[in-house]
Amino acid sequence: xxxxxxxxxLSAYLDQQLPEEDRAAVEAHLSGCAxxxxxxxxxIQMRELLKGQPxxxxxxxxxxxxxEKIEKKKARPLSFIWGMPMKALATACVVMLVVFVxxxxxxxxxxxxxxxxxxxxxxxxxxTEQATAVKQGQMPPSSELQLESAEQVSGAEGIMEPSxxxxxxxxxxxxxxxxxxxxxxxAYKEDKQKLRRAIAQAPASVPxxxxxxxxxxxxxxxxxxxxxxxxxxxxAAAVRSPMTSTDELEAAAEVxxxxxxxxxxxxxxxxxxxxxxxxxxxxxxxxxxxxxPEWRGSYSGVRQFRTVAVRSSQEWTKLWREHTGTQKPPxxxxxxxxx
Amino acid sequence: MDFEQVxxxxxxxxxxxxxxxTGSTADGQDLAQETFVKAYENFSKFREDSSAGTxxxxxxxxxxxxxxxxxxxxSFWKHFSLERSGPDEDSVRELPASDPPQGASLxxxxxxxxxxxxxxxxxxxxxxxxxxxxxxxxxYEDIAQFLDLPLGTVKSxxxxxxxxxxxxxxxxxxxxx
Numbered sequence: 001x002x003x004x005x006x007x008x009x010l011s012a013y014l015d016q017q018l019p020e021e022d023r024a025a026v027e028a029h030l031s032g033c034a035x036x037x038x039x040x041x042x043x044i045q046m047r048e049l050l051k052g053q054p055x056x057x058x059x060x061x062x063x064x065x066x067x068e069k070i071e072k073k074k075a076r077p078l079s080f081i082w083g084m085p086m087k088a089l090a091t092a093c094v095v096m097l098v099v100f101v102x103x104x105x106x107x108x109x110x111x112x113x114x115x116x117x118x119x120x121x122x123x124x125x126x127x128t129e130q131a132t133a134v135k136q137g138q139m140p141p142s143s144e145l146q147l148e149s150a151e152q153v154s155g156a157e158g159i160m161e162p163s164x165x166x167x168x169x170x171x172x173x174x175x176x177x178x179x180x181x182x183x184x185x186x187a188y189k190e191d192k193q194k195l196r197r198a199i200a201q202a203p204a205s206v207p208x209x210x211x212x213x214x215x216x217x218x219x220x221x222x223x224x225x226x227x228x229x230x231x232x233x234x235x236a237a238a239v240r241s242p243m244t245s246t247d248e249l250e251a252a253a254e255v256x257x258x259x260x261x262x263x264x265x266x267x268x269x270x271x272x273x274x275x276x277x278x279x280x281x282x283x284x285x286x287x288x289x290x291x292x293p294e295w296r297g298s299y300s301g302v303r304q305f306r307t308v309a310v311r312s313s314q315e316w317t318k319l320w321r322e323h324t325g326t327q328k329p330p331x332x333x334x335x336x337x338x339x
Numbered sequence: 340m341d342f343e344q345v346x347x348x349x350x351x352x353x354x355x356x357x358x359x360x361t362g363s364t365a366d367g368q369d370l371a372q373e374t375f376v377k378a379y380e381n382f383s384k385f386r387e388d389s390s391a392g393t394x395x396x397x398x399x400x401x402x403x404x405x406x407x408x409x410x411x412x413x414s415f416w417k418h419f420s421l422e423r424s425g426p427d428e429d430s431v432r433e434l435p436a437s438d439p440p441q442g443a444s445l446x447x448x449x450x451x452x453x454x455x456x457x458x459x460x461x462x463x464x465x466x467x468x469x470x471x472x473x474x475x476x477x478x479y480e481d482i483a484q485f486l487d488l489p490l491g492t493v494k495s496x497x498x499x500x501x502x503x504x505x506x507x508x509x510x511x512x513x514x515x516x
Binding site for chain 1: 343346347352354355368371376379380431432450456469472473476494501502504508509511512
């Protein structure tokens with residue numbers, strides 16, 4: 001090291017940060033090198049100059065300035081709103097907007113089971129809103145709804161004359177057509193239990209034809225839903241008919257209780273069976289049909305209620321795909337059981 | 340402990356440090372005021388068993404580091420900016436204060452101004468390392484901790500910074516030799 005300049009080591013040498021052997025080598029070089037010796041002296045002088053710099057006394061305005069800044073910050077406690085948190089607030093608004101816009105796509109059911117659950121919820125909500133509107137007098141009891149239900153019964157069973165149907169509408173006071181609100185499923189189960197008790201006590205035969213028969217039949221069968229167990233899957237739809245009114249049922253029961261019970265026994269027997277012997281049904285000839293409520297079929301697009309006889313796995317696959325919209329294999333059904 | 344009392348007791352220490360770190364009286368005063376405002380906001384966290392001076396010292400150095408980082412980013416984007424008309428504001432640094440303390444000789448005032456001017460011409464990191472070592476008399480370990488640098492980097496950078504400052508102060512050093 002003694003032959004080379006040691007300017008790179010002078011700083012560490014000045015602070016006594018060099019190892020002992022390096023320090024000795026630097027000292028040996030400095031004793032013989034004027035250039036390095038001069039630099040070393042300049043560094044010493046510079047350090048003395050820097051160390052000799054006095055501590056500065058700030059002016060009084062410095063302290064008053066600090067206190068003013070503190071007071072200003074105190075006076076603006078909410079100033080942060082326009083700072084970074086404002087950006088966070090804006091981001092949150094954008095996220096909420098995106099969620100609001102795309103919420104429908106999130107809610108879309110992806111399977112037939114989810115679709116049914118969604119439809120049941122929508123139906124129950126729809127019914128509750130309608131019933132609430134009727135009760136509050138915002139919406140008059142829907143004669144169309146009543147007529148629609150009556151037509152369904154007539155079309156499905158073929159046992160009620162048009163004049164009788166008119167008689168039904170005219171005889172039932174409008175104020176009594178109040179759709180029961182509350183848990184639809186519970187109301188349906190309760191009615192069904194009443195029906196079962198009536199079946200147990202019913203006499204052997206009751207002639208059909210009275211409007212009460214038709215009314216109770218429609219009520220007991222859950223309207224259009226009873227024959228294909230649709231009501232079991234969608235109780236909200238089953239109680240949608242205004243004929244499910246408990247008042248109306250009681251009024252009918254007072255007139256001809258025995259005939260009602262007998263008729264109920266017959267229809268309920270069919271409902272309990274919950275299936276139709278497809279061997280007695282002509283192929284390709286639906287024996288019942290009707291229009292589903294407007295909130296049905298939102299997933300499959302099938303809005304027409306119909307009962308069909310499925311005789312083969314091909315027909316079953318076709319029907320399955322029509323309602324599910326998927327290419328997945330349908331639920332397995334053993335069609336050989338009736339052959 | 341009253342905050343204003345703490346501020347007045349440590350005012351000269353922080354003020355001097357801030358002016359030296361920034362190389363400018365105006366910038367230093369601004370940095371020192373910001374230091375005390377920050378200290379006021381966190382005064383409840385200050386433990387009285389530790390030194391208020393050390394606590395304030397650390398706040399000041401940290402704020403200075405944040406400023407340097409901000410200025411670096413700012414100058415980086417300014418470099419790529421298409422709107423570069425007129426003189427570069429950053430290149431025009433404020434001259435050091437020329438208000439010598441009462442009783443000081445003109446020669447002392449001249450040296451003091453020369454030191455401030457030389458410090459003002461240095462890169463912030465180089466200036467800080469010389470200031471902390473030769474003016475604030477901090478150890479290598481303290482400097483490494485303050486500036487988040489390895490000890491070896493502190494040594495090498497200090498040697499380079501001293502050499503740079505020596506060149507800047509050479510005329511004044513010759514006078515004193």
